Amino acid sequence: MMLVFYLISLPLTMGMVILTLRYFAGPAVPIHVLLTVGYTWFCSFSIIILVPADIWTVISLTMVGHSSKAISLFWSLTYWSTFLLTWVVVPTLQGYEDAGDFTMAERLKTSVHANLVFHLCVGSLGLVGVILFIIFRRNWSGGILGFAMACSNTFGLVTGAFLLGFGLSEIPKGIWKNADWSTRQKVLSHKVAKMAVKLDGAHQEFSNAIVVTQATSSQMTKRDPLRPYMNIIDSMLEKMLKEDSSFKPQGGRFGENDMDYDTDEKSMASLRRRLRIARDQYCRYRSEYMSFVLEALELEDTIKNYERRDATGWKFVSSFRPVRTGKLGPYLDTTEFVWRCILRKQLQKLLAVILGCMSAAILLAEATILPRGVDLSLFSILINSVGRQELVGQVIY
Template identity: 75%
Template sequence: MWVFYLISLPLTLGMVIVTLKYFAGPWVPRYVFLTVGYTWFCSLSIIILVPADIWTTTSHLSETGVISFFWSWSYWSTFLLTWAVVPLIQGFEDAGDFTVKERLKTSIHVNLVFYLVVGSIGLFGLILLIAMHKIWHGGVLGFAMACSNTFGLVTGAFLLGFGLSEIPKSIWRNADWTTRQKVLSHQISKMAVKLDDAHQELSNAIVVAQATSKQMSKRDPLRPYMNIIDNMLTQMFREDPSFKPQGGRLGENDMDYDTDEKSMATLRRHLRRAREEYYRYKSQYMTYVMKALELEDTVKNYERRSSTGWKYVSTLRHPRSGKLGSILDTLEFIWRCILRKHLQKVLAIVLGIMSAAILLAEATLLPSVDLSLFSMLIKLVGREEVLVQAFAFVPLMYMCVCTYYSLFKFGTLMFYSLTPRQTSSVNLLLICSMVARYAPPISFNFLNLIRLGGNVKTVFEKRMGRIDDAVPFFGKDFNRIYPLIMVVYTILVASNFFNRVIDFLGSWKRFRFQSEVDDMDGFDPSGVIILQKERSWLEQGRMVGEHVVPLARNFNSIDLESGSSNSTDLLDVKAKATNSLINEDMNGKSSKSSGDEVGSMVLAEKP
């Protein structure tokens, strides 16, 4: 148990704090920070408890009381947080009302729909149990836990399957520099247009707020609320003096916000969400640009390795000096230009093997023979505490990463986003709720893959029941059959079956899940020229993203989300926009040299 107390818990706590500080936006209040941190810590505690529980069970130790306490604390904390506390705080943070009481009312009203859906699912499960003549002995809490586990196990199986296929493939693709450059050119182009749209939306919101403030008299009963919005605008411009509203305009109903307190709350909420969206897209855009510039430096350093003496020369930082600087440049060259891409391919192969091992274990739950690689390894090391916990922790953590990778991937398209240093309170709370929701089912699933022999039960299984008890609605056979469905689904995802079906149907392309594969077919001309402009501005001492908004508007009329980048018509339109930008003067100097380089790349990709 010393591994759990001295290594696992401190590392988990430190990882939660560092991760949360990295992603949390500047406007996240402290109570949200603490709530999200505690929820993440409880969720990860469930994950790190599994190896300790397996070690305690296989070694027949008497420390089960401590493990039992941690299980109860972690499980019920995450259960209450994800289904009750976090949704209430999330609604409170999303509300635009001006008092705590009104924000709570709004949150409760919004969450009534959520609780109604959850209650309907529970009622459906209860009716299903009665209809199937099942006898339930678990009580209300046991029934609620069973409903939660059913949701997590069934949906989590498909999330896990998608991640098991996509993570190794994505790492393998990104190891190729040319492929990565193509993907980044598309990502930069798309994000620049999204940033321009977000800038326009924020400019509109600012214009509406300022116009509403001007037409409202000082004696208006709503003036105190307007003053709060005015202070919000003042603080916004103080924190980011570089932001310049452009093209803001009033809509048909934009002057109707001064009718009552609720309309003022709507204006405040709209302004806050527009601000968060703008800075989120700006952060993502800057991340893509910096990655692309670093990749360009890596490619150039590798091509010029003979002339540079195998030293890494970066255009994004000041050159190092002295003997130590020369050594560091050589080490950086070896890492960036040689080792990293090969290690990425090795990692992709290792993760691919691990994915195959997990799928084999899931697919062979029905036979009595134990074909689980992880079960064999745990039995092989016997009473070696570190090895037992390591062989249990590594595959379990990989299953978590696969599940959460899919969760964030799908969620980014529909519900939320996790952006470095710009994730809002609402997004953080929604993400932490989803993380907590899937931690226990992942543990259930992994324990199902580990066959300890005989009737041996871990502490978790004793307190929470085996997986057969966790999902009682469809009988014991279903609990061993549904992993087979996940295996089949994973194979279909890996073979690109669903995208092929959608492409065959043609009219269903709007439902296609956009992935990096769609951005590998050629460079995006607008992304290339935007990247070259950013490099030119950096050389002049400017900041990344400082002038991207007017630049992106040259491409904003182009549909970047649909069709292939190799389409002749699309390339013709983009080439015209690109050529017009190449011929522009910048600060009185022609950017011809940059334009020639970009123009050659565009023509090389044009069919």
């Protein structure tokens, strides 16, 4: 039965990771970044696999020996992988990709330097805390490792409690509100207007970066020692403009120090980094803006189709999509109408009610966790009612 659970949960977890990567990753993200982020998210999502198996191992009296050792090994692998990824691999890779230097060694050096400064600051604060703890508790004889583990667990529990408290109320409430078309229209109108302002600012910054880059390149002679670096930046800018031919720089302005990028290699790296960040920010805001606009148009189509359902024969008519043809066209239009105008709204409300009930059950379980003899936790009741039905137990866990 355990094998059946793994065959279900493992593809489910991998599918969540892949879908999340496809949703958030940009088109120009390097493969090593995708693999690193994918493994990081897999370690986070692996709780779906490990927690049910761990609970069943503890409850079942027959599952001992090899199974418990295997689960302990997987827990250790997940923990230390997450630890190294959180504090070493991901910050270093993030700093490396963010650096504007022209060689791998220099980009890695910049990343390591920035992360060392951060770790030294955090370590200094932690050292001060330990010293104060020893001073105010003079007979303290506990281990430093135990104290550090206690602080880490406390931080994790407090942070998790805050995030869980937000999600328990906001997720069901947000889904319920979004099911109402008029409320969703107001929200989308606000988001479109807000994102339009951000997009305009990002467009202005990208235009400024382009103008500064072109001015710096024009004033630099061919024999300038920094000319090879400028050629790399020029090639990058040419590639950017070629990939997005619709972008037209408008109103580029010079800042106070915008003509000082040609002083040394570090300043050229700063110019390259500024240009890349400006482009990425513009592309991100443009994508979000287009996503909100498209959702608003689809919602407007949904409302119009519902109001004109008798005239259209309960067929969905899109205002920005070609009319379906062929024998299956009318059936697909009817199916889309039923889904968009009737079913989706009701399913959203049903999902909000289910999630609201789960939130109430979690709060009730947490509020009654201390009193003995009283078990008001829905999840505890379900677990105890399963008995030794392993597959059903794994699904419930």
